[in-house]
Amino acid sequence: MMATVPGGEELSLAERAYRAIRDRLVMLEIRPGAPINEEQLAQSLGVGRTPVREALKRLQYERMITTYPRRGTFATDVNITDLAHISEVRQELEPLAAAQAARRATATDRAALTALHQELDGAGASGQHPAELMHLDLQVHRAIYAATHNPYLEDTLVRHDNLATRIWCLFVDRLSDMAGHVEEHGPLIEAIVAGDPDRAARLARSHVEGFERAVRAAI
Incomplete structure (x- = not known):
């Protein structure tokens, strides 16, 4: 089956x-x-x-x-001391993935990312539940990683994003602007779809740094 x-x-x-x-x-x-x-x-x-x-x-x-x-x-327990280690890896690899996605995304990849962009546009306005926003966040990250067409980079980032998301979920009730964080993906997706690797890399790094700041502020 x-x-x-x-x-x-x-x-x-x-x-x-x-x-x-x-x-x-x-x-x-x-x-x-x-x-x-x-x-x-x-x-x-x-x-x-x-x-x-x-x-x-x-x-x-x-x-x-x-x-x-x-x-x-x-x-496994969610250990906040892991945040710095996970972020250290993601700050280097997320910009790389975003840039490579901008260079390599196929028409199918771009269509999938554009569809996710449309979902993002309505996420904040519709007042979606935090769990739904987290699921959308995961979908966007995984679509970007897939668009790199580098299975080793994709596997590594999926694993680290999963661990980061567990930390995020643990503190989601204390986070003030969950929708805003997820909606940040909009400009990143636009840069990838437009084939702009430099802008995509900058936005990806900023997103990861913002994630770590937001979690630390919530602790």
């Missing part, structure tokens, strides 16, 4: 389980420190335990879960 996502990409059961569990962890639907129950996850996803087990192996490598001998498997 295979699942299909937009673009015609077919996903194995293990990949589908991985993406679903990953996003539950990222959005804190599985809370930091919570035990991970393979059987419950398999039932909720409608798959067997083998795909779930394969997904959990990947998530452990990505620092989303951790396993303790004789205790079990748990969602």
